[in-house]
Amino acid sequence: MINILFSARAAQWPVYRAPLETAFAEKGLEFTLTDHTDSPETIDYLVYAPAREDDDLSVYSNLKLIQSLWAGPDKLLKNKTLTQPMARMVDPGMTQGMADYVFGHIMRHHLEVDRFTNAKPGDWLMDWAPPLPAERTVAILGIGALGMACAKVAHDYGFNVIGWSRTQKDDAPFACYAGAEGLEKALREADIIVTLLPNTPATEKVINEKTIAQMKDGAALINPGRGQLIDDDAFLAALNSGKISGATLDVFHTEPLPAEHPYWHHPNVLVTPHVASETRVDTAARVVAENIARVEKGQNALHLIDPALKY
Numbered sequence: 001m002i003n004i005l006f007s008a009r010a011a012q013w014p015v016y017r018a019p020l021e022t023a024f025a026e027k028g029l030e031f032t033l034t035d036h037t038d039s040p041e042t043i044d045y046l047v048y049a050p051a052r053e054d055d056d057l058s059v060y061s062n063l064k065l066i067q068s069l070w071a072g073p074d075k076l077l078k079n080k081t082l083t084q085p086m087a088r089m090v091d092p093g094m095t096q097g098m099a100d101y102v103f104g105h106i107m108r109h110h111l112e113v114d115r116f117t118n119a120k121p122g123d124w125l126m127d128w129a130p131p132l133p134a135e136r137t138v139a140i141l142g143i144g145a146l147g148m149a150c151a152k153v154a155h156d157y158g159f160n161v162i163g164w165s166r167t168q169k170d171d172a173p174f175a176c177y178a179g180a181e182g183l184e185k186a187l188r189e190a191d192i193i194v195t196l197l198p199n200t201p202a203t204e205k206v207i208n209e210k211t212i213a214q215m216k217d218g219a220a221l222i223n224p225g226r227g228q229l230i231d232d233d234a235f236l237a238a239l240n241s242g243k244i245s246g247a248t249l250d251v252f253h254t255e256p257l258p259a260e261h262p263y264w265h266h267p268n269v270l271v272t273p274h275v276a277s278e279t280r281v282d283t284a285a286r287v288v289a290e291n292i293a294r295v296e297k298g299q300n301a302l303h304l305i306d307p308a309l310k311y
């Protein structure tokens, strides 16, 4: 019998409970599942989306795995009491949702929709037709679980796609670059840039004055990754000068984005409130069950966060 603790916002427990129980039973696990315990040392697995950042994780002294319900590990890694192995969420439902969001906003910039939403009544902007997708280059910075899915959708649709990651990828159906030189190459070629990197010390402010200068004049940027990827002062200056023609921003240094923040008021910025994609309960419950079953069989958990790389 394994003991599983669900620890998240109170409202999530009634939503997750039955799908998790079903998924655990389907995997043949013998389990107890609860949302509270007076004996944390008896807990084998923690299904986790912390309601607070200062949880004391040291009380779970016999934990085999923390399975996060979030894709991004940055908030979780801030917890100084974390010593146990932790897996991030890689959920097919979330991946599909992210591909929808990113492709939709690629199309917004590709079709230059803002040209028309910002037009005045009577502006009859007939002298422009969008180039074909093959004439647009989309650079996806971060081609992990989410970025790769988005890149494939854009590639299959006909865009010229470039991927950029920490390690070189050789098996993608489009060009992939790595490292600082690879980033510069991707930025110089891209019309539309998507940032789907995790927030780590190595990715902080990857979009900064120097990298913006490497971009094509008039490039557009979509950021569903994390706000910390962008140096906001440099980015706003580039929006104001027209170097960056438009942006779709879903994530911010401070969330909710304060009402007075210039992003809200910029005509070429679309702010979405950290809704690019979320964990979907049914598919995620099966991912949690699969990972727990693997550990029970003595196999490595999937999608473990590397404490050194911070993702």
Ligand code: NAP
Residues within 6 Å of the ligand: 071, 072, 073, 089, 090, 141, 142, 143, 144, 145, 146, 147, 164, 165, 166, 167, 168, 179, 196, 197, 198, 199, 200, 202, 203, 224, 225, 226, 250, 251, 274, 275, 276, 277, 278, 311
């Ligand atoms: P992932 O599978 O871990 O992929 C991360 C990608 O970033 C990998 O391709 C990785 O390279 C690359 N990378 C990491 N550090 C790098 C560096 N220093 N230089 C270049 N590339 C680097 O993560 P994921 O599941 O795709 O999620 C990505 C992020 O999306 C999350 O961390 C989270 O911040 C964000 N997110 C946002 C929402 C939302 O609603 N807005 C929802 C979910 C997730 P390698 O392939 O070489 O390892």
Ligand code: GLV
Residues within 6 Å of the ligand: 069, 070, 071, 072, 073, 277, 278, 279
């Ligand atoms: C959402 O931003 C996540 O990291 O799951």
